[in-house]
Amino acid sequence: MRIEGHAVCLPPDIDTDLIIAGRYLRTKDRSIWATHVFEDLDPGLAGRLRGSVIIAGNNFGCGSSREQAAVALKEAGVVCIIAPSFARIFFRNAINRGLPLAQADLSCRDGETVVVDFSAGTVTAGGISREVPPLSPRMIEILAAGGLVEHWRKRA
Amino acid sequence: MTTLSERILGAPAGEYVDRPVDRAYVHDGTGVLTLEAWRALESGEIACPDRTYVLFDHIIPANTSTTADLQHELRKFACGAGLHFSDIGDGICHQLMGEGAALPGEIIVGADSHTCTLGAFGAFATGVGATDMAVIWASGSTWFRVPETIGVFLSGRLSGHSEAKDLALTYVSRLGMDGATYRALEFIGDGTTHLSMDSRMTLCNLAVETGAKTGLCYADAATAEYLRAFGEIVSTQAPPSCTYEHELDFELDDIIPVIAVPPRVDTVLPASDLCGLSLDQVFVGTCTNGRYEDLSRFASIVRGKKVRVRTIVAPASRTVLEDAAGTGILSDILAAGCTVIPPGCGPCLGAHMGVIGEGEVCLSTANRNFRNRMGVGGEIYLSSVSTAAASALAGEIALPGGDE
Numbered sequence: 001m002r003i004e005g006h007a008v009c010l011p012p013d014i015d016t017d018l019i020i021a022g023r024y025l026r027t028k029d030r031s032i033w034a035t036h037v038f039e040d041l042d043p044g045l046a047g048r049l050r051g052s053v054i055i056a057g058n059n060f061g062c063g064s065s066r067e068q069a070a071v072a073l074k075e076a077g078v079v080c081i082i083a084p085s086f087a088r089i090f091f092r093n094a095i096n097r098g099l100p101l102a103q104a105d106l107s108c109r110d111g112e113t114v115v116v117d118f119s120a121g122t123v124t125a126g127g128i129s130r131e132v133p134p135l136s137p138r139m140i141e142i143l144a145a146g147g148l149v150e151h152w153r154k155r156a
Numbered sequence: 157m158t159t160l161s162e163r164i165l166g167a168p169a170g171e172y173v174d175r176p177v178d179r180a181y182v183h184d185g186t187g188v189l190t191l192e193a194w195r196a197l198e199s200g201e202i203a204c205p206d207r208t209y210v211l212f213d214h215i216i217p218a219n220t221s222t223t224a225d226l227q228h229e230l231r232k233f234a235c236g237a238g239l240h241f242s243d244i245g246d247g248i249c250h251q252l253m254g255e256g257a258a259l260p261g262e263i264i265v266g267a268d269s270h271t272c273t274l275g276a277f278g279a280f281a282t283g284v285g286a287t288d289m290a291v292i293w294a295s296g297s298t299w300f301r302v303p304e305t306i307g308v309f310l311s312g313r314l315s316g317h318s319e320a321k322d323l324a325l326t327y328v329s330r331l332g333m334d335g336a337t338y339r340a341l342e343f344i345g346d347g348t349t350h351l352s353m354d355s356r357m358t359l360c361n362l363a364v365e366t367g368a369k370t371g372l373c374y375a376d377a378a379t380a381e382y383l384r385a386f387g388e389i390v391s392t393q394a395p396p397s398c399t400y401e402h403e404l405d406f407e408l409d410d411i412i413p414v415i416a417v418p419p420r421v422d423t424v425l426p427a428s429d430l431c432g433l434s435l436d437q438v439f440v441g442t443c444t445n446g447r448y449e450d451l452s453r454f455a456s457i458v459r460g461k462k463v464r465v466r467t468i469v470a471p472a473s474r475t476v477l478e479d480a481a482g483t484g485i486l487s488d489i490l491a492a493g494c495t496v497i498p499p500g501c502g503p504c505l506g507a508h509m510g511v512i513g514e515g516e517v518c519l520s521t522a523n524r525n526f527r528n529r530m531g532v533g534g535e536i537y538l539s540s541v542s543t544a545a546a547s548a549l550a551g552e553i554a555l556p557g558g559d560e
Contacts, residue, residue, distance in 0.1 A: 012334075013333055058334050062333060062367065064505075065283045065285055087337065088369055093287070096287040147287070148287045153196075
């Protein structure tokens with residue numbers, strides 16, 4: 001699996017309230033989440049996420065278990081998130097929604113091209129390549145299926 | 157030589173295991189997405205309806221017709237499928253599970269990050285997302301990576317006006333917001349033994365604020381006595397004999413009232429450093445601090461006095477509210493000028509029942525002070541119940557016992 005996108009740089013400890021605020025949760029309309037993603041961090045950010053690879057600091061996705069955070073990012077067009085560490089519920093939610101994550105500590109320049117090659121276990125940004133630890137075989141299967149629901153339906 | 161998590165999950169740290177879950181619960185917030193994902197699975201019936209709970213607590217009563225419609229659909233489904241269901245006003249999901257449902261040694265999953273609260277009973281209790289929960293509804297089981305464990309050694313006793321919440325904020329500050337990511341915390345030592353079950357739930361509740369998968373206390377005589385009141389006879393768990401990945405020590409006599417300043421739970425200062433900070437709202441309640449012990453402590457400080465700032469009190473459950481009514485502390489709280497709202501999460505997540513406005517400052521007994529969480533442009537300071545009570549009376553941050 002190889003993913004390419006433009007970098008969007010974010011600080012550490014991005015919590016799920018910042019990804020999608022509690023006031024937007026009472027709906028099943030995903031376009032609302034995609035429109036308001038990161039609104040309290042930077043209202044213009046949602047419009048720049050299509051085709052992006054988010055490069056963030058430690059502990060991305062901390063806080064609430066709200067799966068709308070992962071759905072909002074995917075729906076807004078984020079193709080991968082790279083961070084040195086992720087909050088564990090968000091980590092599972094993203095994989096379950098078919099949104100790939102890679103663990104790496106990268107310096108980030110907004111807009112530069114980032115390539116994540118899960119088969120080779122590398123991420124490349126600004127001409128510098130880093131190794132990333134592999135995802136577990138089960139997570140790779142879930143991502144390959146497009147998410148946990150699709151994975152389950154294929155197994156059943 | 158195993159940690160409690162390894163004992164319950166039956167495998168060494170680092171291994172991936174599939175395990176049936178003993179109890180699985182969602183609330184009105186996460187239940188909606190869970191139901192949607194579960195329907196997409198087309199798996200037939202819920203695997204274990206007798207172990208599956210739908211507990212309404214987040215936006216109760218419904219605040220808009222959209223919320224009402226979503227709740228109506230979930231309520232109808234839960235009742236039709238024969239799941240355990242509790243409606244508006246029964247209480248916060250973690251508290252309800254802590255009133256005789258969660259038992260030592262169980263594997264419990266909740267579609268809410270503060271499911272770790274139930275580690276207080278010696279259960280392995282952790283939060284999951286909606287799609288994970290949907291597969292648990294369908295299969296009755298899920299996968300876990302057995303966590304490494306940080307041992308948190310507690311000695312001595314809390315003294316003065318210090319509470320389990322002060323200890324909790326202190327350990328969050330020591331570990332940091334990602335200091336225990338992918339790990340479990342085990343609270344051990346004689347200091348733990350002296351803590352009530354209400355206090356242990358407060359202690360375990362904050363574990364996720366360090367990134368931890370869960371926080372656990374070993375079931376002891378206090379656990380068994382607490383559960384006996386709910387008709388559950390349980391064994392105690394043999395004390396730990398393991399080596400931890402990392403250890404922390406706290407002398408409880410040294411714990412002082414502290415406050416987490418916005419927007420991070422791990423930015424913790426002595427409450428005395430913030431005395432005089434003007435407040436617009438005080439909020440007492442939540443899965444962190446809305447139990448009987450908390451309300452009782454709050455009432456003992458405000459009894460016979462009047463609050464000087466709008467103060468919202470949300471009991472954690474109907475049982476807590478009824479007990480508070482029965483013993484008269486509810487009257488004390490009302491007489492002091494507080495607004496009591498239905499048992500539930502209240503304004504903690506900024507959806508209703510006490511959203512704060514731009515530039516407003518709220519002192520809250522909850523567990524999160526993230527930017528804009530309780531309202532756009534508002535700021536949240538986190539404290540113990542005693543500090544919240546003293547501050548409500550002063551209209552500004554004040555130390556508990558300051559007027560003694």
